Amino acid sequence: MSELSHDPEVLIQHYLEDRLTEDEAALLLELLQKPALGEADPLHEKLLHQLSMDAMLREVKAAASTSTGPVILPAAPSAKTKARFSFTTLTSVAAVAACITLALTWLFVFTRQLPSMADAEDTTAAVAVLSRGVNLEWQGESHTPGSPLSPGWLRLESGLAQIEFYQGARVTLEGPAAFRLVSSSQAYCTAGKLSVHVPPQAKGFRIDTPKGTIVDLGTDFGLDLNVPTAELHVFKGEVELHATGAAMKPLYEGQGMTLGDENQAFTANQAAFASLNTVDERTAESQRLAFESWLSSRPEWNNEASLQMRLDFQDPVGTRSLRNHAVKAPQVPAGSIVGCDWTEGRWPGKRALEFRNVSDRVRLSIPGEHEAITLCAWVRVHGLDRPFNSLFMAEGYADGAIHWQITRDGKLRLGIAGRDGHPSRDHDTPALFKPERFGQWMHLATVIDPVAKEIRHYLNGEEVARVPWLHVFPVRPGLADLGNWNDGGRSDRVAIRNFSGTMDEFMLFSRVLTEQEIAKLAR
């Protein structure tokens, strides 16, 4: 990781990129709060000018990105075009046609020189991954197993977290702990109890503490900063201890040392630290309990009067249909599996369907029209390979059909096809599905609320978007596909919109579920 820069220009740029570290944020705040010493352009003015220019440049870019397609008025976007309009485009339509010409000319000259956005490579700032966790309680930002971790603080209130650094070191952290990832080979810890395994490839892995630095030369060790005299225990191999204000001391297998003002030697005690086996055992137990809890609590939903469909994907081995468990919707038949492989779901023993190939889908039929709908699914996204990645899509797109999907840029979208003279509309979240979320189980829910006249989207039980629904009319699930789409009209070819991922639960209600109910389903 780069060192903390004191240059205001650099700090402002980091703010504009939304990648300020906490230390940088603290420094920039301090600089902004200092009284101006007669400079021509005090820092706060500079920052606001930079921010304003940044916004304008983004707007010019946004206009460029929409300037090649047909001009669309915002109140009636077609389903097959962008739902979010550009104000610049609108304004241009209204009054500034000359600007479009200028922008197009400029864009043409400009964009010929460099690769298009579609060709741009995704990048990540992550340096480690949270490989496993047991009973994790976080203070501040929370992380789930499978999450890539970028440099910054992890504040663990309780539980066991296993962190694998990209260079190969593996840290088992016991809460309460305050642990900062610095780079793929370095961390800083002010509180907590941790054990570290450093394979030969990660030799030189370093942990800084307020009482000194530990440099590992390829070994296993434990560090306890929760006792008054912080303790270092070497279980295997060799460790360098650079205690504050003291010369470097090498420590070998079986040796321990306090890190206080006086370094006192003692015998290392491996049993006092959580081992990888401990994590394995506790993870397995935690997963077993979670699965049992799901098995016992989910059937209560089956009697819910508004439940149209509940697929739990626990159907017998070899079956090619998915039973609909909604007992009060006998007219809604089972789903029919086309393609798709069976795979493991959220927990060992939980089954799921993997959607991978172009043809993979579950064919459904949900009769009737509904003013209110709630769609819920547990999914794991492998990648967003298509412009539209289907979760649940009604056949065709007309007469109140609904399309629940993820766009290539990671937005969860509910498209509602127009009817009775009302236009089709898409209702999007901001981009949620970044590559760093791929591979993690997520609970998605989307609500069509005719009373509030809005569409609400939820991720893992939390509302992530609320979009006005301008014209309320009954929607129609009808014949539909999970994980794919059939355009319902063409016989020669069909657009490819298959989902790349795994699903292990799907529910459709003909009413608006409350926030509490959605949060309960997401647990």
Next chain:
Amino acid sequence: MNTHETRAAQLFLTHHDFVKGVALKYAPWPGLMEDIAQQVFLEFMAKEERWDLENDLCPLLATMTRHVAMRLWRDRTKSRPEVVQKLADHIRLLAEESELPPRYEEEVALLRGCLQKLPEKSRELIQLYYYSDIGTPQIAEQMEMKADTVCRALSRVRDKLRECIQRQIQQGGVAHV
């Protein structure tokens, strides 16, 4: 669209640079202004039948924009570490006290002209960062520069563009970056 809807949309368009100015004032977070303006438009249109379009819409739009800005600001900043939130709040206060451009759209139009006059190197930088969405660390790697140098260079290009816009506003005619 009925006549009232069309009229409402047209009136909104004539005010949308005003909306953006207000958005930037109350939510100076990178990339948030456009989201706010779009959300205000949607909410304005959702209730269009309630509005008396013969009245001055500025007070109404200012209030709507402020509410939307505060909401999106909260959503965007609430997950950030405490010190980042403090910084963001401080910047918001500074923005509220400042006089941001009242004619946003006009400045954007001038900006297009200024961009065309940038030297090749600066142009390439803007292209990479804004058009290709490449972050400064990756640009640094690509251009074999230090990441901090790229940050400073971007900052200076933006300063130059601002000067160019101001020159055009004050003097009229062609300005050179």
